[in-house]
Amino acid sequence: MKTKWRDWAILALTRAEAPDRVAVGFWTALFAPPAAPTQRPRADGGATGTVEDKPRRSSTGLDYRLERARRKSIGLIITTDGLVIRAPKWTPLYEIDAAITERHAWILAALARQTARRSQLAAYRDGGHVLFRGNKLKVEVRQGLFDSIDLTEQHCIVTTIDGAFNAYAFDEELKRIARLELPEIARNMATDAGLPLASVTLSSARTMWGSCTSTGRVRLNFRLLQLAPELMRHVVAHELAHLVEFNHSRRFWAIVEGLDPNTKTHKRAIKAYAVLLEL
Numbered sequence: 518m519k520t521k522w523r524d525w526a527i528l529a530l531t532r533a534e535a536p537d538r539v540a541v542g543f544w545t546a547l548f549a550p551p552a553a554p555t556q557r558p559r560a561d562g563g564a565t566g567t568v569e570d571k572p573r574r575s576s577t578g579l580d581y582r583l584e585r586a587r588r589k590s591i592g593l594i595i596t597t598d599g600l601v602i603r604a605p606k607w608t609p610l611y612e613i614d615a616a617i618t619e620r621h622a623w624i625l626a627a628l629a630r631q632t633a634r635r636s637q638l639a640a641y642r643d644g645g646h647v648l649f650r651g652n653k654l655k656v657e658v659r660q661g662l663f664d665s666i667d668l669t670e671q672h673c674i675v676t677t678i679d680g681a682f683n684a685y686a687f688d689e690e691l692k693r694i695a696r697l698e699l700p701e702i703a704r705n706m707a708t709d710a711g712l713p714l715a716s717v718t719l720s721s722a723r724t725m726w727g728s729c730t731s732t733g734r735v736r737l738n739f740r741l742l743q744l745a746p747e748l749m750r751h752v753v754a755h756e757l758a759h760l761v762e763f764n765h766s767r768r769f770w771a772i773v774e775g776l777d778p779n780t781k782t783h784k785r786a787i788k789a790y791a792v793l794l795e796l
């Protein structure tokens with residue numbers, strides 16, 4: 518019976534696209550506009566124009582800096598210095614203001630994410646903290662003859678030649694542990710529930726905790742290791758449920774709840790950790 522559902526899902530979803538390109542994912546921000554790039558705006562007066570030094574304030578109270586550029590539409594980006602509006606040379610200010618008002622909620626959310634990301638990165642230092650298996654661990658940075666990381670549920674000891682925290686090495690350590698644990702957890706859960714899991718691999722997508730293709734290939738983000746085990750298992754349950762229900766229907770959620778009885782709580786709790794994916 519389960520296989521039949523899956524076949525039906527494949528048929529329905531592969532008409533327009535190749536099976537491997539079809540994927541449903543556990544997105545961090547469903548229905549939100551795509552995350553804006555976070556690089557510093559160009560202020561060299563080149564083809565993209567010049568960013569004004571003095572910030573302006575929109576009628577909704579948002580500070581922004583204006584960049585007049587050779588372009589046809591108004592663009593909004595969140596940079597390390599905050600909101601920058603790129604607008605064609607002759608666009609009147611009231612039109613720019615209207616564009617800001619229209620996307621007010623999105624801008625606020627993007628700025629909040631930027632702040633959260635910055636504070637998390639600022640904690641990557643001696644005496645700061647990292648999240649591992651849902652525990653907030655105090656970071657201890659030591660200077661040594663070679664780089665190493667000692668990461669357990671109790672501590673995070675980072676040893677580097679220059680005595681500075683190495684975010685890349687920390688991520689590599691997370692990936693190493695994720696490779697050992699995540700595929701096995703997913704395979705065991707799938708086997709216990711009789712779900713047709715074709716393969717499970719790791720991902721480092723910056724917007725998704727996990728995804729599943731119509732051909733039964735599940736991908737799980739290595740940063741799931743930073744979440745509490747029950748939240749990690751919730752994401753795995755979500756992706757495994759897509760093996761038989763390639764949608765977010767009531768039948769889909771019933772399967773998720775079968776795998777994770779605390780689905781409602783976990784689904785809500787996980788939202789607070791979206792910033793981890795953007796590090």
Ligand SMILES: [Zn+2]
Nearest residue numbers: 541542543755
């Ligand atoms: Zn989904």
